Amino acid sequence: MVGDDLPRHDGFMRGAQRSSTVDREASLVEVLVVDDQEPFLAAARFVIGATPGFRAAGEARTGEEAVDVASSLQPALVLMDINLPGISGIEATRRVLSASPDTAVILMSTYPADDLPDDARACGAKAYVHKEDLTPDVLVAVVEGTQPAGF
Numbered sequence: 001m002v003g004d005d006l007p008r009h010d011g012f013m014r015g016a017q018r019s020s021t022v023d024r025e026a027s028l029v030e031v032l033v034v035d036d037q038e039p040f041l042a043a044a045r046f047v048i049g050a051t052p053g054f055r056a057a058g059e060a061r062t063g064e065e066a067v068d069v070a071s072s073l074q075p076a077l078v079l080m081d082i083n084l085p086g087i088s089g090i091e092a093t094r095r096v097l098s099a100s101p102d103t104a105v106i107l108m109s110t111y112p113a114d115d116l117p118d119d120a121r122a123c124g125a126k127a128y129v130h131k132e133d134l135t136p137d138v139l140v141a142v143v144e145g146t147q148p149a150g151f
Contacts, residue, residue, distance in 0.1 A: 029143055030057035032075040034066040034092065035108070036084055040131060044079055051136035063087030070096045075103060077143060079134070082109040082120065090123045097124040106142055108134065113150055 031054055033044045041059055048056045058073050060066040063084045070078060078096060082089040093105045105125045109116070113128055120128065127142045128150040141147035 027053065028055040029053055029077055030055055030073065030075045031077045031079060031139075032058045032060065032066070032070055032073055033079045034060045034063075034084065034089065035079075035081040036061045037081075040081070040108075043131075044134065047134050047136060047139065051139050054136075054139060061085070063089060063092035066092040067095045067099075070103065071099055074100060077139070078103060078105045080105050080107055080125070082107055082111070082116070090117065090119050093123045093125050104143060 031048050033041055033048070033056060035041050035044070045056050048054050054077075057075050058069050060069045061084070063086045065086075066078070066080065066084070066089070067087075078093075080089040080093055080096075084092065087095075089107060089109075093107065096103055096105060107116075107120055107123075107125045107128045108131050109128075110131050112130070116128060126149070127147055129138055129142070129147075130150075138147060
């Protein structure tokens with residue numbers, strides 16, 4: 001699943017680049033994962049792979065990379081860590097959504113929701129999910145709009 005067609009965290013592409021948010025042949029929800037910690041990237045890839053109808057389309061490790069990769073991939077969903085090198089995940093979310101308002105962004109962190117920065121609630125993200133709570137059911141519920149925002 002991770003394969004040679006995923007963008008590398010350094011911004012280089014392997015294989016064919018997709019031009020739409022959904023793989024039309026397989027109707028897959030393409031997901032961009034943004035985090036600077038390899039253990040979470042691996043966990044997120046596993047959860048996405050275990051979620052029917054979802055595909056890990058790419059990864060980024062900084063806020064700036066997130067904006068660039070989201071612009072080229074046009075994913076349907078972005079899992080965005082809040083604390084990133086460079087611009088924060090909150091600012092990266094604003095920029096991603098400014099360029100692509102139909103993209104759904106889930107903010108992710110290890111913070112309890114009550115401890116989130118104030119601007120997390122106003123950046124346009126569809127939901128906040130604690131990293132330990134990321135499951136296939138949560139991914140599906142957020143995309144379908146049945147998951148509470150979590151803020």
